[in-house]
Amino acid sequence: NAGTGQFLIDAEHPSAICQAVESLGSYLRQQSGGEIRLAYGFAPIDGSPDGYRKSVGVAHSRLRQLRETAFGHRTADLIPLMLECDTLPHLPATSRWRTEGDTAFLSEASRLKRAEAIEARRGGQWAEWLKRLEAAGPWPERARHTLRPHGFTDIGNAAARTGYIGLVYADGNSMGRLVQELDQPDTTRAFSKVVDESVREACYAALGHVFEAEISEIREAALAGKRPQPLPADILLLGGDDLVVVLPADKALTFALVAMETFERAAVERIEALRAGPARDFFEKRLPLPSGPTISCGVAISRGEYPFYLLLELAEELLRSAKRAGSEDSDRQKYRSPAYLDFHMIAGSSSHNLEHVRATTYRVHSEDSRTCRPLRQEGVRALQRGVEMLRSAKLPRSKLHDLLDAALTPSSGTAEYLVREIFSRCRIKQRQALWSALEQFGDMETFPWGRTADGGRLRTALADLVEAVDLFPLSAEIIDGQYTSTT
Template identity: 45%
Template sequence: MRTFLILLDTPGIKQFVFGTDPLAEVRGASALLDRLNREETRKVLEEAFPGRVMEAYAAGGAAQFVVTAEDRHTVENVLERLAALYAKQTGGEVQLLWGIGEVALGEPGGYRAALKAAFSDLAWQRFTAREQPAVLTFPLAVECQSTSYLPATRTRVWADEIRLVSEASDRKYREISEVNPGRLWAEFIHALDLPDTVKHTPHWLRCTTLQEIGEYSESRAGYLGLVYADGNAMGRLVQELESLEVARAFSTLVDGSIRDACHQALKELFRETLAEIRLRSDPSGNHLQLRKIPGDILLLGGDDLVVVLPAELAVPFSIRLSELFEEYSRQRQEELEEPARSFFRQRLQGRGLTISCGVVIAPSRFPFYLLLDLAEELLASAKKGGSRDPEATRYWVPSYIDFHIQAGSAVHDLHAIRREEYGVGTAYVRTFRPYRRDKLQTLCAAAAKLRGVGIPQSKRHDLLEAALEPRARQAEWKAKELFGRLAGPFGKQRLALFEGLCQLAPMDLNDFPWVRQNGGWATALADLMEIYDFVQAKEA
């Protein structure tokens, strides 16, 4: 018998989960992949290698196992059967890839060498994997109403609507309605201090559509916030895991920390809603009159997290989430046993793990898959900002957050938006984004103070237009003119605006609204005006 380390990956799962608009399909796809990843994968391996399977982790579409088998060919045959199961359960939309490395038992560094070989094998699998298959349809074929590149094969009734859907979309609906109706949501509800009658019927508190979540927005009617969070430097740490015990500790630390941080951050944001639910809950179990919790966890596994919230809660959630994740992961490190504790101590120097976030605020009726694409670009921008931070190391990167307010219907990629509208890459940059977490807190505090002095919407709109004026000198003249026209008793509006900008970066009043940055000029005036609506007022 020989020992093999197996790495599993499912590329393209975000397209499968979020490449559609109906919230029911998104939830169903997330639940389906979670079940395949956490339950079905281990079940198939246990049946093939009874008593010879050791799990390191299985979450977020990735997994690592150690199995004992006769030879590599036997392992590959089992993984091919597992890949066929994934394809069947997802209507052919998800492809399972794997890497295999043989573990030399008894040799120093044997596990790490096997891990390196498995990652190399997995990289080759990714390189040679098929692209999304083209589905040939005839003129009389009807497209799926959710995934138009697939032919509709059946009808599905959902929320009093008859939809023509593909096999893949139908399986998503079936998962959320019949097989696995919301493990992520049930876990969140059970983490709250709510009456048992409510915990046993968590679906009563769940919004049914994205539009319903947007209706709870107080800052801008019909708007929601999408938060996409991902761990920093996790890939480097994963590739240096020294043993199965360290791999298990790493998985437990990351998965537990992000889960607890998400639940606690939401619990704090929904404090008033939860208090109302406790007050109005019916001991008989009739919860029709309860207010729903205005948000949802769409993806939570490994170090990935996707959450939707009312617009004004998205940025505060991302800030609090990153704080709690760093705090919880640091605390969990102290509770680890050797050699896992030394592994993290040597690389993190007593600091917690960190995450970065992309936050997009947009109308709730905006195509969801486009919002997810934009959030993914914002996340990449945040990670890039963190990697350039002076305090960043190989294994530790400070938390950065990037945000964007999508007001109109036109969508461009983030790079084009920042270049054309915000002057990124020029001598006069109109944004400080992405923000390090503490700087974003400063920006939010400045915006809250501005709300406290009450700058009229018309003047905020003019200041935003001035900040985004493409011609730098005209932008400066307009901004100074508008700044001089700000009123309020004792010049409170001018003082609050100037102090807010100075807190982000020291500024000479003569240069308003510009500050020196990276050899050029930059201003955070547009950032301050855009986030104004999405923070709570603070008395000046």
């Protein structure tokens, strides 16, 4: 489950393919301390018009059979007594790993993984992004080493809300359906190229957008011969139709929004550039221009010290929520779903079950939902405009907190009463800003309630707006608990 690939191979006999794949599998086990197993399936391609698609189906069936039957799950060895690995307790520790301020007892698999992580920091997608920046203007020497942050804490310290990071997980919509329709090798190759290049362009363009000021400062430092500050972000996964990036919390939503917009635009440009033939016909038949494939995003916000595996699980939950909303959207098509984004902030240290929190706290299954999330792409823009309105009105932190508590009160009648009571104590400019911010999500039926797109249930975006106040790049700075415009 670490990744997939499809290859067309010329071989005199199937045994040659088996031997080559088994050798590759042995290499992967050796390099991972026995933790990575290679599952595969292959099938010959006949010359019939539907031969390629049939072969892919047979190969995939054989792959699934091998994956489900050939590999077992390890159980912890109890006898003889052993020292467990600090990161993989089902494996015995075989070595001691020392770093500054930390000592860990690791299995061979964990040791190899940490060593590979250190090596990967010197290259990979991060280096590719910096190479693009270097080609565009003045750039410091040894940038790939000096500009990369040391950890998530460094990234969080660069946020407007100090210490908080955003983990953005993006994935393509309706890609499975499109992949099932691929019927020729050339079409498969073109599809992979369009999607992979578009997601990379989306990532680099979004990073360039949210770090425009920081990149400008680095270029100025390079010209002056000074040592620049690191770029507070890290690319954890990029390729295929997947993207995982960590960056300061106040840049996460804007990054995700720009990435969603850029991906579709870049994919459409690449489809239009395809020469007439089966590959272009494949896209035009299923994704008529100017529409293109889309991605959705899950954005998990927490402190930098929050356990990463829990933050990643939350981001995956949010991504599933966003993709589900797209698949249920009235504008969905067979091969295209609108782009959606879902986000959630963890203020404490406990783990979160997103579905439970949304049902009990935000009452998403009731007749009076306290959130508009997941948000369609244009809904994220509406949220951004609403946040700017709240900031410009200089609402005190105390009132924002009171509005959030009131909006999340279980009883809709009590929630409405409390919100209106706080609203009545605001200044005229603040009341106007609150009203206008909520109207960004559609006409209000009665303050603070609007209706869902189908006109069915009541909902309010008040909690969304308050929780997102710190989640867009600041065009305002906080002074004595209030926002003061700097633009």
